[in-house]
Amino acid sequence: MRFDLTEDQRALRDEVRVFTKEEIEPKARDLDREEEYPSTIFDELGERRLTGVTIPEEYGGRGEGFVEFALVIEELSAGLMSVASTIGLHLGVAEVVERFGTEVQREDFLPEMASFNTVGALGLSEANAGSNKLEMETTAERDGDEWVLNGHKQWVTNFLDTDYVLTYAKTGPDEDAPHNISAFLVPTDDFEVETVWETLGANSVKSPRVSLSDVRVPDDRLIGEEGEGYVQRGGLHTGVNVPARGVGIARAALEDTVAYTSSREQYGQHISDLQGVSWEVGKMAERVDTARLLTLRAADRADRGHDATREFSMAKINATQAAVDNANKAMQLHGGIGYTTEHDVERYLRDAKLLTIAGGPNEGHKNTLSEAVFEQYEG
Numbered sequence: 001m002r003f004d005l006t007e008d009q010r011a012l013r014d015e016v017r018v019f020t021k022e023e024i025e026p027k028a029r030d031l032d033r034e035e036e037y038p039s040t041i042f043d044e045l046g047e048r049r050l051t052g053v054t055i056p057e058e059y060g061g062r063g064e065g066f067v068e069f070a071l072v073i074e075e076l077s078a079g080l081m082s083v084a085s086t087i088g089l090h091l092g093v094a095e096v097v098e099r100f101g102t103e104v105q106r107e108d109f110l111p112e113m114a115s116f117n118t119v120g121a122l123g124l125s126e127a128n129a130g131s132n133k134l135e136m137e138t139t140a141e142r143d144g145d146e147w148v149l150n151g152h153k154q155w156v157t158n159f160l161d162t163d164y165v166l167t168y169a170k171t172g173p174d175e176d177a178p179h180n181i182s183a184f185l186v187p188t189d190d191f192e193v194e195t196v197w198e199t200l201g202a203n204s205v206k207s208p209r210v211s212l213s214d215v216r217v218p219d220d221r222l223i224g225e226e227g228e229g230y231v232q233r234g235g236l237h238t239g240v241n242v243p244a245r246g247v248g249i250a251r252a253a254l255e256d257t258v259a260y261t262s263s264r265e266q267y268g269q270h271i272s273d274l275q276g277v278s279w280e281v282g283k284m285a286e287r288v289d290t291a292r293l294l295t296l297r298a299a300d301r302a303d304r305g306h307d308a309t310r311e312f313s314m315a316k317i318n319a320t321q322a323a324v325d326n327a328n329k330a331m332q333l334h335g336g337i338g339y340t341t342e343h344d345v346e347r348y349l350r351d352a353k354l355l356t357i358a359g360g361p362n363e364g365h366k367n368t369l370s371e372a373v374f375e376q377y378e379g
Contacts, residue, residue, distance in 0.1 A: 003293075005071075012068055016050065016075035024079030031080065031204040032347050037161055038083055038204055042116055045087065052114025054091050054238065055098065059110035066237050066299040070244040074292070077248025078255075081351040082205040084248060085358075086158045088241025093120030093166045095238045096183060100224030109164075109185070121162040123153035123186070123210075131364050133168070133230060134177050138212065140169035140184060147171075147184065147217045152194065154209035155358075160196070161205075162188050167212070172227050183229035184222055190215045201350030237302035240312060242359035243295040246319030249352045250291055253323075253330035254284045256345055260334055277333060284326045291319035310372035313365040320362060323352035 005013065024041055031038050045051050054069050055061025062068075069091065077084035094113045097105055097120075112118035129136035138151025149169055156165060164185045172180030191210040199207070224232050258281060261272035271277050298311035327348035331338040338345045356362045 009068060009071060012064070013071045013075060015048075016072050017078075019044070019048070019050075020075050020079035024076070024083060028080040029341065029344060029347070031082075032201075033203075033341060035203045035206075038080065039161070041080075041083055042086070045083075046116030049114055051087055051090065051116035052094070052110075055094050055110050055114045059098075059106060060114035061094075061110070062114075065303040066240055067296055067303055069238065070240050070247075070295050070299040073241045073244035074248040074251070074295075077245040078252040079248075080204065081245055081249060081354075082202045084241065084245050085202065086205050088238060088245070089122050089157050090116070090120050092122060092236065092238040092241070093164070095236055096166055096223055096232070097185075099235075100183075100232050102220075105185075105220070105223065118164065119158065119162045120185075121156050121158050121165050121188075123156050123165040123167040125155045126151070126153060127209075131361060134181070136168065136170060136181070138167070138169040140171050140182060140217070142171075142219075143216075145219045147219065147222065149184065149186065149212045149215045149217055152209060152211040153191075154195075155207045156210055157202075157207040158205050159188060159191070159193070159208050159210055164188065165191065165210075166223065168229055176227065178230050179227045181230035182222060182226050183224055183232075184217050186212070186215065186217055186221065190217075200353060201347065202354055237299070237308065237312075239359055240295060240299045240302065240308075240315070242355060243291065243298070243312075243315040243319035246316075246321075246323035246352070246355050247288065247291045247295055249323040249348050249355070250284070250288045250319070250326040253326040253345060253348045254281070254288055256343065256348075257281055257284060257330045257333050260343070271333075280329055280333060284329055287322040287326055291315070291322040294318050310369060310376070313369040313372070316359060316365050317362050317369065320352070320355035323355055324349070327352045 049062050052061030053064050053072050057063035073084045073088050097109050126136050140147040140149045164187055167184050167186045168181050170180055171182040193208050194211050195209040196206050261277055262270055264271050294315040298308045298315045301308040301311050330345040331349055334343055334345055337343060
Protein backbone atom coordinates (compact mmCIF):
# COMPACT_ATOMS: atom_id res chain seq x y z
CA MET A 1 0.00 0.00 0.00
CA ARG A 2 1.39 3.39 -1.02
CA PHE A 3 1.14 6.21 1.52
CA ASP A 4 3.11 8.83 -0.42
CA LEU A 5 1.60 11.31 -2.83
CA THR A 6 2.82 11.31 -6.40
CA GLU A 7 5.01 14.15 -7.64
CA ASP A 8 2.05 15.69 -9.48
CA GLN A 9 -0.18 15.43 -6.43
CA ARG A 10 2.43 17.13 -4.25
CA ALA A 11 2.82 19.89 -6.83
CA LEU A 12 -0.94 20.49 -6.88
CA ARG A 13 -1.13 20.48 -3.08
CA ASP A 14 1.78 22.90 -2.83
CA GLU A 15 0.26 25.21 -5.45
CA VAL A 16 -2.95 25.48 -3.46
CA ARG A 17 -1.10 25.75 -0.15
CA VAL A 18 0.91 28.72 -1.37
CA PHE A 19 -2.23 30.32 -2.82
CA THR A 20 -4.05 29.83 0.48
CA LYS A 21 -1.25 31.34 2.55
CA GLU A 22 -0.84 34.32 0.24
CA GLU A 23 -4.39 35.04 -0.88
CA ILE A 24 -6.81 33.56 1.67
CA GLU A 25 -5.25 33.55 5.12
CA PRO A 26 -4.48 37.31 5.22
CA LYS A 27 -8.13 38.07 4.38
CA ALA A 28 -9.94 35.26 6.20
CA ARG A 29 -10.46 36.97 9.55
CA ASP A 30 -11.93 40.12 8.02
CA LEU A 31 -14.07 38.19 5.55
CA ASP A 32 -15.58 36.22 8.41
CA ARG A 33 -16.02 39.20 10.70
CA GLU A 34 -17.58 41.41 8.03
CA GLU A 35 -19.56 38.51 6.49
CA GLU A 36 -18.04 39.56 3.17
CA TYR A 37 -18.21 37.33 0.11
CA PRO A 38 -14.71 36.27 -1.05
CA SER A 39 -15.31 37.18 -4.70
CA THR A 40 -11.71 38.04 -5.60
CA ILE A 41 -10.54 34.72 -4.18
CA PHE A 42 -13.02 32.82 -6.33
CA ASP A 43 -12.00 34.86 -9.37
CA GLU A 44 -8.38 33.84 -8.87
CA LEU A 45 -9.29 30.21 -8.26
CA GLY A 46 -11.30 30.29 -11.48
CA GLU A 47 -8.36 31.67 -13.43
CA ARG A 48 -6.27 28.75 -12.18
CA ARG A 49 -9.09 26.30 -13.04
CA LEU A 50 -9.03 25.07 -9.44
CA THR A 51 -12.79 25.62 -9.58
CA GLY A 52 -12.75 22.88 -12.22
CA VAL A 53 -10.18 20.55 -10.69
CA THR A 54 -12.28 17.42 -11.29
CA ILE A 55 -13.92 18.58 -14.54
CA PRO A 56 -12.43 16.75 -17.56
CA GLU A 57 -9.82 18.62 -19.58
CA GLU A 58 -11.97 18.38 -22.70
CA TYR A 59 -14.43 20.70 -20.97
CA GLY A 60 -11.81 23.14 -19.73
CA GLY A 61 -11.09 21.62 -16.31
CA ARG A 62 -7.98 20.06 -14.85
CA GLY A 63 -9.23 16.49 -15.14
CA GLU A 64 -7.94 15.40 -11.74
CA GLY A 65 -9.24 12.58 -9.55
CA PHE A 66 -10.85 12.59 -6.14
CA VAL A 67 -7.57 12.28 -4.25
CA GLU A 68 -6.44 15.52 -5.87
CA PHE A 69 -9.86 17.01 -5.15
CA ALA A 70 -9.54 16.12 -1.45
CA LEU A 71 -6.06 17.65 -1.32
CA VAL A 72 -7.30 20.91 -2.84
CA ILE A 73 -10.26 21.12 -0.46
CA GLU A 74 -8.06 20.44 2.58
CA GLU A 75 -5.74 23.29 1.66
CA LEU A 76 -8.56 25.76 0.98
CA SER A 77 -10.35 24.80 4.19
CA ALA A 78 -7.21 25.41 6.21
CA GLY A 79 -7.46 29.01 5.03
CA LEU A 80 -11.23 29.59 5.11
CA MET A 81 -13.77 26.80 5.25
CA SER A 82 -16.42 28.79 3.36
CA VAL A 83 -14.19 28.92 0.29
CA ALA A 84 -13.69 25.15 0.39
CA SER A 85 -17.38 24.41 0.87
CA THR A 86 -18.37 26.59 -2.08
CA ILE A 87 -15.88 24.91 -4.40
CA GLY A 88 -16.78 21.44 -3.13
CA LEU A 89 -20.51 21.89 -3.69
CA HIS A 90 -19.99 23.60 -7.04
CA LEU A 91 -17.96 20.62 -8.24
CA GLY A 92 -20.63 18.32 -6.85
CA VAL A 93 -23.08 19.90 -9.29
CA ALA A 94 -20.53 19.56 -12.08
CA GLU A 95 -20.12 15.86 -11.28
CA VAL A 96 -23.86 15.30 -11.75
CA VAL A 97 -23.83 17.14 -15.08
CA GLU A 98 -20.74 15.25 -16.25
CA ARG A 99 -21.94 11.78 -15.26
CA PHE A 100 -25.66 11.95 -15.92
CA GLY A 101 -26.20 14.86 -18.27
CA THR A 102 -26.39 14.76 -22.05
CA GLU A 103 -23.43 15.71 -24.20
CA VAL A 104 -25.19 18.96 -25.07
CA GLN A 105 -25.62 19.73 -21.36
CA ARG A 106 -21.97 18.94 -20.68
CA GLU A 107 -20.85 21.24 -23.48
CA ASP A 108 -23.23 23.98 -22.37
CA PHE A 109 -22.33 24.01 -18.69
CA LEU A 110 -19.00 22.40 -17.84
CA PRO A 111 -16.56 24.79 -19.57
CA GLU A 112 -18.11 27.78 -17.82
CA MET A 113 -18.26 25.88 -14.54
CA ALA A 114 -14.56 25.02 -14.82
CA SER A 115 -13.69 28.73 -14.90
CA PHE A 116 -16.35 29.66 -12.30
CA ASN A 117 -18.09 31.90 -14.81
CA THR A 118 -21.11 29.68 -14.26
CA VAL A 119 -21.53 28.70 -10.62
CA GLY A 120 -23.59 25.78 -9.35
CA ALA A 121 -25.23 25.19 -5.96
CA LEU A 122 -27.09 22.24 -4.50
CA GLY A 123 -30.83 22.38 -3.78
CA LEU A 124 -31.61 19.16 -1.94
CA SER A 125 -32.52 19.72 1.73
CA GLU A 126 -35.85 21.10 2.88
CA ALA A 127 -37.41 22.01 6.20
CA ASN A 128 -39.05 18.58 6.50
CA ALA A 129 -36.46 16.72 4.45
CA GLY A 130 -33.21 16.96 6.35
CA SER A 131 -31.66 13.57 6.98
CA ASN A 132 -34.46 11.85 5.04
CA LYS A 133 -34.47 13.50 1.63
CA LEU A 134 -37.27 11.19 0.43
CA GLU A 135 -39.67 13.34 2.47
CA MET A 136 -39.07 16.38 0.26
CA GLU A 137 -42.17 18.31 -0.71
CA THR A 138 -40.91 20.13 -3.81
CA THR A 139 -42.68 18.85 -6.92
CA ALA A 140 -42.13 19.04 -10.66
CA GLU A 141 -45.06 18.35 -12.97
CA ARG A 142 -44.63 17.91 -16.70
CA ASP A 143 -46.53 20.33 -18.92
CA GLY A 144 -45.72 19.67 -22.57
CA ASP A 145 -42.00 20.20 -23.07
CA GLU A 146 -41.66 21.99 -19.73
CA TRP A 147 -41.73 21.16 -16.04
CA VAL A 148 -43.57 23.27 -13.46
CA LEU A 149 -41.76 23.37 -10.11
CA ASN A 150 -43.23 24.33 -6.74
CA GLY A 151 -41.69 24.09 -3.30
CA HIS A 152 -38.64 25.27 -1.41
CA LYS A 153 -35.03 24.41 -0.62
CA GLN A 154 -32.89 25.42 2.32
CA TRP A 155 -29.23 25.43 3.20
CA VAL A 156 -28.50 26.31 -0.45
CA THR A 157 -24.86 27.22 0.10
CA ASN A 158 -23.64 30.14 -2.02
CA PHE A 159 -27.10 30.76 -3.48
CA LEU A 160 -26.67 34.54 -3.45
CA ASP A 161 -23.75 34.32 -5.88
CA THR A 162 -24.80 31.24 -7.86
CA ASP A 163 -26.13 30.98 -11.40
CA TYR A 164 -27.91 27.61 -11.24
CA VAL A 165 -29.27 25.44 -8.46
CA LEU A 166 -29.29 21.68 -9.01
CA THR A 167 -32.82 21.27 -7.71
CA TYR A 168 -34.31 17.92 -6.69
CA ALA A 169 -38.07 17.51 -6.95
CA LYS A 170 -40.63 14.73 -6.86
CA THR A 171 -41.79 13.71 -10.32
CA GLY A 172 -43.62 10.55 -9.28
CA PRO A 173 -45.81 9.16 -6.49
CA ASP A 174 -44.43 8.36 -3.04
CA GLU A 175 -45.00 4.64 -3.56
CA ASP A 176 -42.32 4.72 -6.29
CA ALA A 177 -39.66 6.05 -3.89
CA PRO A 178 -36.74 6.35 -4.25
CA HIS A 179 -37.37 6.25 -8.00
CA ASN A 180 -39.61 9.30 -7.91
CA ILE A 181 -37.16 12.20 -7.62
CA SER A 182 -35.55 14.03 -10.54
CA ALA A 183 -32.86 16.69 -10.81
CA PHE A 184 -33.14 19.99 -12.68
CA LEU A 185 -30.77 22.88 -13.30
CA VAL A 186 -32.84 25.92 -12.34
CA PRO A 187 -31.58 29.52 -12.70
CA THR A 188 -31.29 31.31 -9.38
CA ASP A 189 -33.36 34.20 -10.77
CA ASP A 190 -36.38 31.86 -10.73
CA PHE A 191 -36.22 31.48 -6.94
CA GLU A 192 -37.46 33.80 -4.24
CA VAL A 193 -35.21 34.25 -1.21
CA GLU A 194 -37.22 33.63 1.96
CA THR A 195 -34.62 33.60 4.73
CA VAL A 196 -30.93 34.42 4.95
CA TRP A 197 -29.95 32.99 8.31
CA GLU A 198 -27.39 34.37 10.70
CA THR A 199 -25.24 31.37 11.57
CA LEU A 200 -22.61 30.42 14.11
CA GLY A 201 -19.93 30.05 11.45
CA ALA A 202 -19.34 29.96 7.69
CA ASN A 203 -20.22 33.64 7.68
CA SER A 204 -18.74 34.78 4.37
CA VAL A 205 -20.88 32.47 2.21
CA LYS A 206 -24.58 32.32 3.05
CA SER A 207 -26.91 29.30 2.82
CA PRO A 208 -30.46 30.69 2.59
CA ARG A 209 -33.90 29.18 2.26
CA VAL A 210 -35.41 29.81 -1.17
CA SER A 211 -38.72 28.96 -2.81
CA LEU A 212 -40.19 28.15 -6.22
CA SER A 213 -43.70 29.12 -7.29
CA ASP A 214 -44.97 27.78 -10.62
CA VAL A 215 -41.49 28.04 -12.10
CA ARG A 216 -41.29 26.66 -15.62
CA VAL A 217 -38.15 24.75 -16.53
CA PRO A 218 -37.57 23.40 -20.06
CA ASP A 219 -37.19 19.66 -20.45
CA ASP A 220 -33.57 20.06 -21.54
CA ARG A 221 -32.72 21.17 -17.99
CA LEU A 222 -33.65 17.76 -16.58
CA ILE A 223 -30.31 16.19 -15.63
CA GLY A 224 -30.27 12.41 -15.88
CA GLU A 225 -33.22 10.07 -16.11
CA GLU A 226 -36.64 11.11 -14.91
CA GLY A 227 -37.25 9.68 -11.44
CA GLU A 228 -33.63 8.59 -10.94
CA GLY A 229 -32.05 11.81 -9.68
CA TYR A 230 -31.93 10.84 -6.02
CA VAL A 231 -30.81 7.26 -6.74
CA GLN A 232 -28.00 8.54 -8.93
CA ARG A 233 -26.66 10.63 -6.03
CA GLY A 234 -25.67 7.38 -4.35
CA GLY A 235 -22.87 6.98 -6.89
CA LEU A 236 -21.38 10.46 -6.45
CA HIS A 237 -17.97 10.96 -4.86
CA THR A 238 -17.50 14.71 -4.49
CA GLY A 239 -19.04 14.36 -1.01
CA VAL A 240 -15.49 13.56 0.11
CA ASN A 241 -15.12 17.33 0.26
CA VAL A 242 -16.77 17.33 3.71
CA PRO A 243 -14.18 15.19 5.53
CA ALA A 244 -11.46 16.98 3.53
CA ARG A 245 -12.73 20.26 4.95
CA GLY A 246 -12.48 18.70 8.39
CA VAL A 247 -8.87 17.74 7.79
CA GLY A 248 -8.06 21.30 6.74
CA ILE A 249 -9.53 22.85 9.88
CA ALA A 250 -7.95 20.23 12.15
CA ARG A 251 -4.55 20.88 10.57
CA ALA A 252 -4.89 24.66 10.78
CA ALA A 253 -5.77 24.36 14.48
CA LEU A 254 -2.72 22.17 15.03
CA GLU A 255 -0.36 24.53 13.19
CA ASP A 256 -1.61 27.58 15.08
CA THR A 257 -1.28 25.76 18.39
CA VAL A 258 2.29 24.67 17.70
CA ALA A 259 3.22 28.25 16.80
CA TYR A 260 1.50 29.75 19.84
CA THR A 261 2.66 27.29 22.48
CA SER A 262 6.24 27.42 21.16
CA SER A 263 6.37 31.20 21.62
CA ARG A 264 4.18 31.76 24.69
CA GLU A 265 6.20 31.85 27.93
CA GLN A 266 4.90 31.21 31.43
CA TYR A 267 6.89 30.40 34.57
CA GLY A 268 10.12 31.02 32.71
CA GLN A 269 9.55 28.50 29.93
CA HIS A 270 7.60 28.02 26.74
CA ILE A 271 4.30 26.33 27.50
CA SER A 272 5.11 23.78 24.79
CA ASP A 273 7.81 22.50 27.17
CA LEU A 274 5.13 21.40 29.63
CA GLN A 275 4.50 17.71 29.16
CA GLY A 276 0.75 18.07 29.51
CA VAL A 277 0.72 20.60 26.69
CA SER A 278 3.10 18.70 24.42
CA TRP A 279 1.08 15.50 24.77
CA GLU A 280 -2.09 17.34 23.80
CA VAL A 281 -0.37 18.76 20.72
CA GLY A 282 0.81 15.26 19.82
CA LYS A 283 -2.78 14.04 20.07
CA MET A 284 -3.89 16.85 17.77
CA ALA A 285 -1.32 15.70 15.19
CA GLU A 286 -2.59 12.14 15.52
CA ARG A 287 -6.12 13.31 14.77
CA VAL A 288 -4.96 15.15 11.64
CA ASP A 289 -3.03 12.20 10.27
CA THR A 290 -5.80 9.72 10.98
CA ALA A 291 -8.44 11.97 9.42
CA ARG A 292 -6.33 12.60 6.34
CA LEU A 293 -5.51 8.94 5.80
CA LEU A 294 -9.16 7.94 6.09
CA THR A 295 -10.22 10.73 3.74
CA LEU A 296 -7.62 9.94 1.10
CA ARG A 297 -8.44 6.24 1.35
CA ALA A 298 -12.08 6.98 0.55
CA ALA A 299 -11.03 9.25 -2.33
CA ASP A 300 -8.60 6.66 -3.67
CA ARG A 301 -11.27 3.94 -3.66
CA ALA A 302 -13.55 6.26 -5.60
CA ASP A 303 -10.77 6.91 -8.12
CA ARG A 304 -10.31 3.16 -8.55
CA GLY A 305 -14.00 2.66 -9.25
CA HIS A 306 -14.79 0.82 -6.01
CA ASP A 307 -17.75 1.35 -3.71
CA ALA A 308 -16.51 3.79 -1.06
CA THR A 309 -19.67 4.04 1.05
CA ARG A 310 -18.09 2.43 4.12
CA GLU A 311 -14.85 4.34 3.76
CA PHE A 312 -16.56 7.66 3.14
CA SER A 313 -18.77 7.40 6.22
CA MET A 314 -15.80 6.44 8.37
CA ALA A 315 -13.80 9.38 7.04
CA LYS A 316 -16.71 11.78 7.45
CA ILE A 317 -17.31 10.81 11.08
CA ASN A 318 -13.65 10.88 12.01
CA ALA A 319 -12.45 13.97 10.16
CA THR A 320 -15.31 16.26 11.10
CA GLN A 321 -15.05 15.31 14.77
CA ALA A 322 -11.26 15.77 14.55
CA ALA A 323 -11.89 19.32 13.34
CA VAL A 324 -14.13 20.06 16.33
CA ASP A 325 -11.77 18.40 18.83
CA ASN A 326 -8.66 20.10 17.49
CA ALA A 327 -10.31 23.50 17.31
CA ASN A 328 -11.60 23.11 20.86
CA LYS A 329 -8.19 22.02 22.14
CA ALA A 330 -6.49 24.85 20.25
CA MET A 331 -8.73 27.37 21.99
CA GLN A 332 -7.97 25.83 25.38
CA LEU A 333 -4.21 25.89 24.80
CA HIS A 334 -4.35 29.48 23.56
CA GLY A 335 -5.97 30.46 26.85
CA GLY A 336 -8.08 33.60 27.08
CA ILE A 337 -6.72 35.09 23.87
CA GLY A 338 -8.06 32.07 22.00
CA TYR A 339 -11.58 33.12 22.95
CA THR A 340 -11.13 36.41 21.13
CA THR A 341 -11.03 37.26 17.44
CA GLU A 342 -7.34 38.17 17.75
CA HIS A 343 -6.61 34.57 16.75
CA ASP A 344 -8.27 32.26 14.25
CA VAL A 345 -8.96 29.35 16.58
CA GLU A 346 -12.39 30.64 17.61
CA ARG A 347 -13.38 30.70 13.93
CA TYR A 348 -12.08 27.17 13.44
CA LEU A 349 -14.37 25.96 16.21
CA ARG A 350 -17.41 27.77 14.82
CA ASP A 351 -16.79 26.49 11.29
CA ALA A 352 -15.89 22.97 12.39
CA LYS A 353 -19.19 22.37 14.13
CA LEU A 354 -21.07 22.75 10.85
CA LEU A 355 -19.17 19.81 9.37
CA THR A 356 -20.63 17.32 11.84
CA ILE A 357 -24.06 18.27 10.42
CA ALA A 358 -23.39 19.10 6.75
CA GLY A 359 -23.35 16.30 4.21
CA GLY A 360 -25.63 14.28 6.46
CA PRO A 361 -25.26 14.38 10.26
CA ASN A 362 -22.61 12.15 11.73
CA GLU A 363 -25.26 10.08 13.47
CA GLY A 364 -26.64 9.05 10.08
CA HIS A 365 -23.18 8.12 8.86
CA LYS A 366 -22.69 6.01 11.98
CA ASN A 367 -25.75 4.02 10.91
CA THR A 368 -24.37 3.65 7.39
CA LEU A 369 -20.99 2.55 8.71
CA SER A 370 -22.36 0.04 11.16
CA GLU A 371 -24.64 -1.49 8.53
CA ALA A 372 -21.66 -1.86 6.18
CA VAL A 373 -19.57 -3.48 8.91
CA PHE A 374 -22.25 -6.04 9.75
CA GLU A 375 -22.78 -6.77 6.08
CA GLN A 376 -19.04 -7.27 5.64
CA TYR A 377 -18.57 -9.69 8.52
CA GLU A 378 -21.92 -11.46 8.47
CA GLY A 379 -22.33 -11.68 4.70
